[in-house]
Amino acid sequence: MYCLGIESTAHTFGIGILNKKGKVLAHAKSAYTTKAGGIIPGDAADHHGEVCSSIIGEALTKAGLCMQRIDLIAYARSPGIGHTLRIGAMVAKTLAALYKKPIIGVNHCIAHLEIGRLLTKAKDPVLLYASGANTQIIAYEAGVYRIFGETLDQGVGNFLDSLARHMGLGFPGGPHIYTLSQKSKRLIELPYTVKGMDVGFGGLLTHCKKLYDSQIYTQEDLCYSVQETVFAMLLEVSERAMAHTGKKELLFGGGVCCNRRLQNMAHTMCHERKATCFIPANEYMVDNGAMIAWLGLLMYQNGKQKSPSIDAVDIDPYERTDDVAVYWR
Numbered sequence: 502m503y504c505l506g507i508e509s510t511a512h513t514f515g516i517g518i519l520n521k522k523g524k525v526l527a528h529a530k531s532a533y534t535t536k537a538g539g540i541i542p543g544d545a546a547d548h549h550g551e552v553c554s555s556i557i558g559e560a561l562t563k564a565g566l567c568m569q570r571i572d573l574i575a576y577a578r579s580p581g582i583g584h585t586l587r588i589g590a591m592v593a594k595t596l597a598a599l600y601k602k603p604i605i606g607v608n609h610c611i612a613h614l615e616i617g618r619l620l621t622k623a624k625d626p627v628l629l630y631a632s633g634a635n636t637q638i639i640a641y642e643a644g645v646y647r648i649f650g651e652t653l654d655q656g657v658g659n660f661l662d663s664l665a666r667h668m669g670l671g672f673p674g675g676p677h678i679y680t681l682s683q684k685s686k687r688l689i690e691l692p693y694t695v696k697g698m699d700v701g702f703g704g705l706l707t708h709c710k711k712l713y714d715s716q717i718y719t720q721e722d723l724c725y726s727v728q729e730t731v732f733a734m735l736l737e738v739s740e741r742a743m744a745h746t747g748k749k750e751l752l753f754g755g756g757v758c759c760n761r762r763l764q765n766m767a768h769t770m771c772h773e774r775k776a777t778c779f780i781p782a783n784e785y786m787v788d789n790g791a792m793i794a795w796l797g798l799l800m801y802q803n804g805k806q807k808s809p810s811i812d813a814v815d816i817d818p819y820e821r822t823d824d825v826a827v828y829w830r
Contacts, residue, residue, distance in 0.1 A: 502802075503518060504520075504574075505574055506796075508589065511634065512788075513531070513788040514588070514589070515529065515556070526563070526564035527561070534673070543584055560790070574597045578607065578816050580609060580820050607796040610630060610646075611825055617754050619795055627640045629736075629752070631656075631658065631755045632756050633756065635658075636651060636657045641830060647823050649742040660702035661675045664709055675759075681721050688729055689726035694734070700735065705730070736766055743776060749775070751776060753767070753780045802829075
């Protein structure tokens with residue numbers, strides 16, 4: 502059985518193809534980027550519409566398959582940017598109708614966790630999910646992926662992108678901030694917002710913008726200090742979730758988790774706790790179609806999720822991780 506997964510929740514349009522055993526046969530993607538500023542939803546949707554055909558063809562070629570041999574179409578129905586989610590749903594509906602294939606919508610956040618479990622062999626981890634719009638600490642308990650902590654305002658990736666935009670850097674901002682951070686070791690004291698199990702970035706963003714405008718510190722000093730502060734916040738709540746649940750595994754997911762400094766800090770924390778830190782390859786932590794295909798297979802093969810009719814295919818930009826019944830575990 503082969504599943505084709507479609508990712509379109511934000512700036513990336515991705516196609517992944519997996520077999521029923523979880524072997525990744527192919528994944529291809531194209532990302533909307535800008536030299537300045539952030540995501541413009543309409544422009545990102547236009548990008549996805551322009552590249553969808555070529556990305557599907559690229560993935561099928563890599564897998565050595567044609568659409569007739571695909572058995573299931575999975576697409577990201579939630580959460581995400583409405584403009585781009587609609588493109589993915591439209592592509593899924595079109596393929597399903599043309600080739601008479603079953604179709605299934607999946608939750609993007611849970612897909613990050615399940616592809617991580619598949620590729621790292623983590624059994625029952627706490628997931629640090631850190632991406633553009635999402636910052637959550639997630640773990641499985643009583644039939645649901647529960648959110649043990651999350652951002653109170655904006656995702657950590659959006660925070661980094663907003664700061665980078667203010668400093669005149671391009672999108673996505675995280676890689677630019679990481680590069681500049683490597684040129685400094687000067688730690689500036691910054692607001693540290695951890696409230697129980699949750700984190701907040703709004704006040705920190707305002708403070709950092711003011712510091713940048715004052716020109717008291719260099720870009721390099723500010724970027725270094727931002728990373729040290731924000732990543733300490735993320736790992737504090739991750740460690741607290743591990744202590745609360747008694748779990749001994751930390752799994753990474755989301756584009757921000759590609760940051761090497763965050764990875765090094767996580768390994769240190771887990772070593773001190775006698776726990777294990779699982780970090781998938783970067784290509785599977787960023788948004789990708791393979792994770793959508795794998796979750797689609799898990800849901801479909803367990804039989805409780807029926808393939809909807811083409812007319813019933815929908816999107817839900819605001820669905821939360823803990824709204825989904827995890828019946829495949």
